[in-house]
Amino acid sequence: MNTPSAGGGDEPPPLLGSWTMLYALVIGALVVTLVLLLWLTWAFT
């Protein structure tokens, strides 16, 4: 069975131009969320 390429399908995403950029946005948002929650934990506890 062939596996698809990591970049994925043929169609571009409706924003940011490439799927790689969108994936980076989601992971980046997770990192920012983690940092904010760490700050919240540290600042209020």
Place this chain on the structure above:
Amino acid sequence: MRVLDWTVMLATLAGFVAYGVWRSRGTHDLAGYWVAGRQMPWPMVALSVMATQASAVTFLATPGQGYVGGLSFVQFYFGLPIAMVVLCMTLVPLYQRLRITTAYEFLEKRFDGKTRSLTAALFLLQRGLAAGITLYAPALVLSVILGWDLRLTCVFMGLLSIVYTVMGGSRAVGHTQALQFSIIMGTMAVAFVWVVRTLPTGVGLGDALWVAGNAGKLNAVDLHFDPKSRFNLWAGLLGGFFLQLSYFGTDQSQVGRILTARSTGESRMALLFNGLFKVPMQFFILLLGVLVFSYHQFVPAPVFFNPIEVARARNGAHAAQWRAGEAAHLAAAAAQTEALRARLAARHAGDAAAEQAAAARQSDATAARAAARAQAVEALKATDPSANTNDTNYVFLSFVLTALPAGIVGLVLAAIFAASMNSTSSELNALASTTINDVVRRIPGAPTGEAALLHWSRAATLFWALFAVLFAETAGGMGSLVEAVNILGSLFYGTILGIFLTGFMLARVGGSAVFLAAIVAEVAVVVCWKQDRVGWLWFNLIGCVLTMGLAGLFAAMVPRWRNRAT
């Protein structure tokens, strides 16, 4: 409940059912019934995906978890965004390219019929039971808080989603979920604003957070690695990643949603939307519970939130002990509020000495309050040794009924019923499509025509709905409701994910190798659960790694168990 609340709740629910029935029209073929004709735009799919995961338990028990345990539960979702990205890069394009209807079809193409059947059976077992819990869990809480009959509440909740799910299948489910989830989110936002508004005069959001932080409720991230700990950063990132990867990539109730999208790109957009907004959504629902905690530092909370247990204790053989605990709790709460107000005033005035003195008084009063509650809980247990002493799931509704205005209460209750409809309808549609596509169609002599299969699909949906309602009627004593659902999933998800990842990543492994590996791994996971040595989030990792490792080992040891197509 007031007349306005009843009116708002019943009108909203009737509107949801009517919308679902209206959306059922035009479902005349199997593709429409199973995957909405693969015609849904990504924003609808995204809402449908989020609605499927967010059951009524999410909106009942999660604020309660925030009240009792603070924000730590948010860590459970940390692996989700990473899982969404991995799925977008791997299984989503594969599923869309193969034009499959259920996830388990892929396994027959890659391995053999028995591996497809085993995985479909694991799914039907796990999801069939989970559908019962999805109905039972909120029905239990609602029946206790509202004084309704539990059995009738289960039936009522089941009936709400049965009509349009049986008639319209995936298309009706997807459209109704998108509408319901938007309204649920709006309602939770209103509830959030109202919690802040109900804080006493002179106490702002910053003060409420400071109060919660002092009580250790803003503990969103725990960096310590402890395999027995349920919620920490590492369990969330690793265990949570495998759980979410399995849930969204191999559980038909989610795969069925993802496959309704028009294309690979639209499926991806739906998952990435979920990856972006799921963690913040859970954070705000938990924060709602944390703010209810802060509210009850100024406005006395009941000593125990489950009114049925309270009524038993008040009228039982240990009523005197209960009343003493209740009175002591009220007195300690008043002392605590007085000390807290003094502490806040000193803090605002910059008077460190006065703040320190007030903090000491507050600490004493908090300890007295905890002791009084413990005394009351002892009275509960003495009255009825089988009494459920965990009242976490009753915290939020208790607050809603006592602190929110008429109309909003009805809306919140409608939102909770709608959340139950959301997850139940997806589950029923997935159970029916798997039953027909992966079981019935494979039986020699089974019906093959489109009309007959559509008829059988509707019958299967009805069967699973009745199964869920009957299971809900007989369920009981499941402890924390959120955990019951997730532990049940974690017992199976790791193994199922291991089968899929083996198919995707280990090209040399054949059907018999992965079949045997999956059985051994599942037994090992059940043994881990029984021995209670590791937190349940780790079951997902253990099941997945064992399945993949053993499948690779078996294929290496037995040449005829290797994939001959490679």
